[in-house]
Amino acid sequence: MLKAILADDEPIIIKGLKKLIPWEELGIVIVGEAMTGRSLMEQIEDTQPDLVITDISMPDGSGIDVIKEVQRRQLRTKIVFISAYQEFSYAKDALAFGAVDYLVKPIEKRLLLEAVGKAMTQLQEANEEQSSKGKLAVYEQKDKKTQLEELFDRLTQGDIRWDEAQRKLQALNTPFPGTCFSVLCAELEHVQLQDGRWGEHEKRLLVFAVSNLLTELIQLYGNGLVIRKGENLCVIVNHMVVEDDLQRLASEMRDKVLLYLKIHMTICIGMPVISLQDIRKSYLSAVETMSYSYFEKEGAILSWSQNKRPDSSEQILADAKQAVMKAVIAKEKQQALVLLESFFEHAATNANGRKESAVLFVYALLKELMEEMSSVGLDLQVSAEQRKNWQQQMHQFYRFSDLIAFITARIMDILDQVNTAGGSREAQQMKMIKEYIEEHYSENITLESMASQVFMNPYYFSSFFKKHMHENFKQYVTNIRMKNAVRLLLQTDLLVYEIAEQVGYHNPRQFSDMFKKSYGKLPQEYKSQIKG
Structure with missing residues (x-):
């Protein structure tokens, strides 16, 4: 049996770790518990454990101090760190000093199993202990949750036959007592994820942390699981026929992620379906709804039933564009701002959820306005290269509101040039x-x-x-x-x-x-x- 010590300054965390995975079945015995860095180091000296699961931030000596001491003494102990989400800076140090892995609270069972398995593999390779091979092979088999995630991923993608899916569900023996299935697409705020301060490891930790939180919240409203789609998450909920519950669930998910992880999340609710066989329809309606999030504020909650937008027409949009151009030519700044707001509303309506269409409508206004200025003898001194850069910027904006701000600023610049070009x-x-x-x-x-x-x-x-x-x-x-x-x-x-x-x-x-x-x-x- 391998020996392990669990360490955290919160006793409830240690208690939870002991119950989270079947330690004895994996061939591990818990030989100690510690609540401070000093106590942990003393127990490591006394028991010479194979594995330590410890919080990275503890009183009287941090986890980094402990791993440095373990290395200095050339002990064979493998260390897995756990900590709060906001302490990512410690993670880099932890991995640099040879930690097996770094897990973010609340700890997900699958991730802890993976980390323990990795530690066991390293111990096995270092010591050539063949006796642990059987236990490791058991661990490496995909657990039930992982198989369910893969099955639902294939169901939403539509790349598995229903009879094959049924056989897999029967083998997994997982009941779904609710009468409906709904898919919620959760999109993490793109701007923050693209920030240069976020490395790939931090992004992965963040997505895992969000996934853990959403999984817990699902249980309050029914049954379900969370699967990853790129940097976004797909939440499958098995529930009763009460759509308001989904709205409340989505609201609570968005609010808790913002509260605990300090990141905005947009959630789109797909149409409910009665049969699991139709889960892809719910998924596709959620994805289609997500296209409208471009026109909403960050952290919006959208439903498939809201996809129908008020009718508009190309002529109304064209008239709105002409009205803006006329106000700019007339040097009516306040009127131009009011008319611009109306134009943007019509552009969003005509785009019908298509970002590319919205960009084209708005760029057409800017292009025609510049041509009109040129026709009345006003040289705006905008090069072809600058116009090309403008186009690229407009396509890169994550929200329609960002595009509105950009175009409004350009048009106000034109107005300033019109006002100063006289004399x-x-x-x-x-x-x-x-x-x-x-x-x-x-x-x-x-x-x-x-x-x-x-x-x-x-x-x-x-x-x-x-x-x-x-x-x-x-x-x-x-x-x-x-x-x-x-x-x-x-x-x-x-x-x-x-x-x-x-x-x-x-x-x-x-x-x-x-x-x-x-x-x-x-x-x-x-x-x-x-x-x-």
Whole structure:
């Protein structure tokens, strides 16, 4: 029999370790328990154990101190460390000093078995003790839980025939008393996992810690297990027909992971199915629901029943885009921000859960706005390389809210350039516009024709003109025409229809009506009253 010592400053942890795995069946006898580093070292000296399972952080001497002393004395003792999740920095030191493994609390039975088995293998190789081979072979066989995880992984992937799955379930003899099965997809916050401070070992520990926590919580609502899908987790729940329970379970999972592990987790609930044979349908509906998480805040809980989004249309989206562009051209910052919010809502609705579509919609707005600025003579000085970098950044954002912030910042930059690009150039343009109107008021001048004369977009020209003249373009041209009409009335003997033509009206009735609107009298009445 191999000798082992269990050490932790919390007696309940030692008690739990003793009950977690069948020590005697593995050929191991517990020869001591310690609650401090000093006590552990003394017992190691006295009993010369083969294996020590110890907390890395204890009073009166840490686990690192113990393993250093074991190495200094060249003892054959193998050490497995356990500790709280937040002490990852110790893990690197522990493994560097030759620890067999590092397990995070709460300890999962399978991981402890693996660590003990690894220690036994190392002892066997070092001492060539053939007597432990039988016990080790028993340990290395996949336990029931591992086989169940593999079976459900294949069921959700759809790569196992149902009759074969049934045979495996019967062999495992695992009852599922609930009437329904549901799959919950749990996605750990991607930004934090990609942080350079997280190594592969830390990620693995984190995913295991989350898996342990979720497994415990499942038991409060029914039966089930957790399987890993890449860096995400797939939770299979066997439950009664009460969907509210799944919402509560998902909420508790999200909240506990944030409380204990300080990481956000998004959970998507798949449709419930009555037969285990249909578990893949629940899984696929959960995965489909996960696509909508791009448009939600971190830590959201989504259900397959929420997948139907309100209808929108490409025309509504196009109109929203034009409204934003018009506000930017008009230099209306607050209005542009309000219209942008509306545009983003329509873009999200039209995307229908597709991230790539949302990115394309939003980039189209930015691209067309830059082209519009160029058409009105404003050089934004954005290189092709910079635009390409923008596109790459937009595809890499993990949340739609990040994309919104990025695009809003770019558009506000454009607005700032529009606001600062004026000055003397605008004064020159206005001088030319006024001179042109003075010379050509007798012709058919329209806002569109005038805008083309100064190479401006009609929307921009309208806003530009009103900003400088404090009245709209049409009213300004009418006032010029009416002033010249009065001059002709008083200084010539031309008839009304002749004056109308000379000031740009081909319809004498329209001219008379406009004259009366401006001066309160018809042209001939005005002339008679002034001369009288």
